[in-house]
Amino acid sequence: MGFVLGEVDRMAASSFFDEEKSTAMALYLLQKCPNQRMNYLKLIKLMYIADREALRQWGHPLTGDAYFSLPHGPVVSRIKDLITDDPEFSGGKVWTSCIHRLDRDVEAVAEGPMDSLSSAERELLDRVFASYGSYTPWQLVELTHTFPEWRDPQGSAEPITYKDILCAVGRGEESDELVENIEVDAALRRALTHAARG
Secondary structure (H helix, E strand, C coil): CCCCHHHHHHHHHCCCCCHHHHHHHHHHHHCCCHHHEEEHHHHHHHHHHHHHHHHHHHCCCCCCCCEEEECCEEEEHHHHHHHHCCHHHHCCHHHHHHEEEECCEEEECCCCCHHHCCHHHHHHHHHHHHHHCCCCHHHHHHHHHCCCCCCCCCCCCEEECHHHHHHHCCCHHHHHHHHHHHHHHHHHHHHHHHHHHC
Protein backbone atom coordinates (compact mmCIF):
# COMPACT_ATOMS: atom_id res chain seq x y z
CA MET A 1 0.00 0.00 0.00
CA GLY A 2 1.35 3.45 -0.91
CA PHE A 3 1.52 6.51 1.27
CA VAL A 4 -1.51 8.73 1.73
CA LEU A 5 -1.61 12.51 1.63
CA GLY A 6 -1.86 12.82 5.41
CA GLU A 7 1.40 10.93 5.81
CA VAL A 8 3.13 13.19 3.29
CA ASP A 9 1.85 16.27 5.13
CA ARG A 10 3.01 14.85 8.45
CA MET A 11 6.49 14.12 7.04
CA ALA A 12 6.73 17.66 5.64
CA ALA A 13 5.59 19.15 8.96
CA SER A 14 8.35 17.38 10.89
CA SER A 15 11.20 18.45 8.62
CA PHE A 16 12.67 21.64 7.21
CA PHE A 17 14.32 21.30 3.84
CA ASP A 18 17.59 23.25 3.74
CA GLU A 19 17.99 24.05 0.05
CA GLU A 20 21.26 25.96 0.49
CA LYS A 21 22.98 23.17 2.41
CA SER A 22 21.56 20.51 0.08
CA THR A 23 22.86 22.43 -2.93
CA ALA A 24 26.27 22.81 -1.28
CA MET A 25 26.34 19.07 -0.50
CA ALA A 26 25.52 18.19 -4.10
CA LEU A 27 28.14 20.61 -5.44
CA TYR A 28 30.76 19.25 -3.04
CA LEU A 29 30.11 15.71 -4.28
CA LEU A 30 30.00 16.81 -7.93
CA GLN A 31 33.40 18.49 -7.54
CA LYS A 32 34.87 15.04 -6.96
CA CYS A 33 33.70 13.80 -10.37
CA PRO A 34 35.10 14.28 -13.89
CA ASN A 35 33.61 17.44 -15.41
CA GLN A 36 31.68 17.93 -12.14
CA ARG A 37 29.01 15.64 -13.52
CA MET A 38 27.28 12.55 -12.06
CA ASN A 39 24.36 10.24 -12.76
CA TYR A 40 21.44 11.77 -10.89
CA LEU A 41 20.28 8.51 -9.31
CA LYS A 42 23.77 8.08 -7.90
CA LEU A 43 23.75 11.61 -6.48
CA ILE A 44 20.35 11.03 -4.83
CA LYS A 45 21.66 7.83 -3.23
CA LEU A 46 24.89 9.44 -1.99
CA MET A 47 22.93 12.30 -0.45
CA TYR A 48 20.56 9.88 1.25
CA ILE A 49 23.54 7.95 2.64
CA ALA A 50 25.10 11.23 3.85
CA ASP A 51 21.91 12.17 5.72
CA ARG A 52 21.74 8.65 7.16
CA GLU A 53 25.33 8.91 8.37
CA ALA A 54 24.65 12.34 9.89
CA LEU A 55 21.70 10.86 11.78
CA ARG A 56 23.90 7.99 12.97
CA GLN A 57 26.78 10.23 13.99
CA TRP A 58 25.10 13.40 15.24
CA GLY A 59 21.41 12.58 15.62
CA HIS A 60 20.27 15.12 13.05
CA PRO A 61 20.12 15.24 9.24
CA LEU A 62 21.97 17.59 6.92
CA THR A 63 19.38 18.22 4.19
CA GLY A 64 16.21 18.35 6.30
CA ASP A 65 14.54 16.48 3.45
CA ALA A 66 11.70 13.96 3.74
CA TYR A 67 12.57 10.35 2.88
CA PHE A 68 10.61 7.72 1.00
CA SER A 69 11.02 4.09 0.05
CA LEU A 70 10.69 3.81 -3.72
CA PRO A 71 11.17 0.67 -5.85
CA HIS A 72 14.81 1.66 -6.45
CA GLY A 73 15.45 2.17 -2.75
CA PRO A 74 15.22 5.11 -0.33
CA VAL A 75 15.40 8.68 -1.64
CA VAL A 76 15.69 12.27 -0.46
CA SER A 77 12.36 13.31 -1.93
CA ARG A 78 12.67 17.09 -2.34
CA ILE A 79 16.12 16.72 -3.90
CA LYS A 80 14.73 14.08 -6.25
CA ASP A 81 11.98 16.53 -7.25
CA LEU A 82 14.49 19.34 -7.83
CA ILE A 83 16.38 17.07 -10.21
CA THR A 84 13.51 15.43 -12.05
CA ASP A 85 10.87 18.21 -12.18
CA ASP A 86 10.79 21.02 -14.72
CA PRO A 87 13.09 23.74 -13.28
CA GLU A 88 10.38 26.35 -13.90
CA PHE A 89 8.04 24.58 -11.49
CA SER A 90 10.43 23.00 -8.97
CA GLY A 91 10.60 26.13 -6.80
CA GLY A 92 14.30 25.55 -6.14
CA LYS A 93 16.00 28.86 -6.91
CA VAL A 94 19.37 28.09 -5.29
CA TRP A 95 19.57 24.52 -6.62
CA THR A 96 18.50 25.37 -10.18
CA SER A 97 20.96 28.27 -10.40
CA CYS A 98 23.88 25.96 -9.54
CA ILE A 99 22.95 22.47 -10.80
CA HIS A 100 21.43 21.45 -14.13
CA ARG A 101 20.18 18.11 -15.35
CA LEU A 102 21.49 16.66 -18.60
CA ASP A 103 19.52 13.54 -19.53
CA ARG A 104 20.38 11.07 -16.72
CA ASP A 105 23.17 13.20 -15.27
CA VAL A 106 23.41 16.37 -13.22
CA GLU A 107 26.27 18.84 -13.47
CA ALA A 108 27.54 21.83 -11.53
CA VAL A 109 27.14 25.01 -13.57
CA ALA A 110 27.85 27.69 -10.96
CA GLU A 111 29.43 28.14 -7.56
CA GLY A 112 27.03 27.79 -4.69
CA PRO A 113 26.65 28.48 -0.97
CA MET A 114 29.62 26.35 0.07
CA ASP A 115 30.07 28.23 3.35
CA SER A 116 26.90 26.51 4.58
CA LEU A 117 28.95 23.30 5.01
CA SER A 118 31.02 22.96 8.17
CA SER A 119 34.38 21.23 8.15
CA ALA A 120 32.83 18.24 9.96
CA GLU A 121 30.10 18.00 7.33
CA ARG A 122 32.68 18.11 4.55
CA GLU A 123 34.60 15.33 6.26
CA LEU A 124 31.41 13.25 6.43
CA LEU A 125 30.84 13.79 2.70
CA ASP A 126 34.47 12.86 2.04
CA ARG A 127 33.94 9.57 3.89
CA VAL A 128 30.71 8.83 2.04
CA PHE A 129 32.36 9.47 -1.32
CA ALA A 130 35.46 7.47 -0.39
CA SER A 131 33.24 4.52 0.54
CA TYR A 132 30.63 4.70 -2.22
CA GLY A 133 31.81 7.11 -4.92
CA SER A 134 33.08 4.26 -7.11
CA TYR A 135 29.72 2.43 -7.00
CA THR A 136 27.48 2.49 -10.06
CA PRO A 137 23.94 3.78 -9.58
CA TRP A 138 22.58 0.23 -9.63
CA GLN A 139 25.14 -0.97 -7.08
CA LEU A 140 23.89 1.83 -4.83
CA VAL A 141 20.31 0.72 -5.45
CA GLU A 142 21.27 -2.80 -4.37
CA LEU A 143 23.14 -1.46 -1.33
CA THR A 144 20.25 0.73 -0.16
CA HIS A 145 17.83 -2.16 -0.61
CA THR A 146 19.71 -3.78 2.31
CA PHE A 147 19.06 -0.83 4.65
CA PRO A 148 16.57 -1.94 7.33
CA GLU A 149 14.47 1.22 7.00
CA TRP A 150 13.71 0.52 3.32
CA ARG A 151 10.46 -1.33 2.66
CA ASP A 152 9.43 -2.56 -0.77
CA PRO A 153 6.62 -0.16 -1.73
CA GLN A 154 5.24 -2.55 -4.36
CA GLY A 155 5.54 0.00 -7.15
CA SER A 156 4.38 2.96 -5.04
CA ALA A 157 6.11 4.90 -2.26
CA GLU A 158 6.25 4.59 1.52
CA PRO A 159 7.44 7.29 3.93
CA ILE A 160 10.60 6.68 5.94
CA THR A 161 10.66 8.53 9.26
CA TYR A 162 13.63 9.86 11.16
CA LYS A 163 12.84 7.26 13.82
CA ASP A 164 13.00 4.49 11.19
CA ILE A 165 16.51 5.57 10.23
CA LEU A 166 17.71 6.18 13.79
CA CYS A 167 16.57 2.69 14.80
CA ALA A 168 18.23 1.21 11.71
CA VAL A 169 21.60 2.83 12.51
CA GLY A 170 21.65 1.75 16.15
CA ARG A 171 20.21 4.80 17.91
CA GLY A 172 16.79 3.36 18.68
CA GLU A 173 16.97 3.84 22.45
CA GLU A 174 17.33 7.62 22.09
CA SER A 175 15.30 7.98 18.88
CA ASP A 176 12.24 9.63 20.48
CA GLU A 177 14.36 12.36 22.06
CA LEU A 178 16.38 12.91 18.89
CA VAL A 179 13.24 13.11 16.72
CA GLU A 180 11.75 15.64 19.13
CA ASN A 181 14.93 17.74 18.86
CA ILE A 182 14.79 17.56 15.05
CA GLU A 183 11.14 18.62 15.03
CA VAL A 184 11.73 21.52 17.44
CA ASP A 185 14.63 22.73 15.29
CA ALA A 186 12.51 22.41 12.13
CA ALA A 187 9.63 24.36 13.71
CA LEU A 188 12.01 27.13 14.81
CA ARG A 189 13.55 27.37 11.34
CA ARG A 190 10.10 27.49 9.72
CA ALA A 191 9.08 30.30 12.08
CA LEU A 192 12.28 32.28 11.39
CA THR A 193 11.86 31.82 7.64
CA HIS A 194 8.21 32.94 7.83
CA ALA A 195 9.18 35.99 9.89
CA ALA A 196 11.96 36.91 7.43
CA ARG A 197 9.53 36.71 4.52
CA GLY A 198 6.83 38.64 6.35
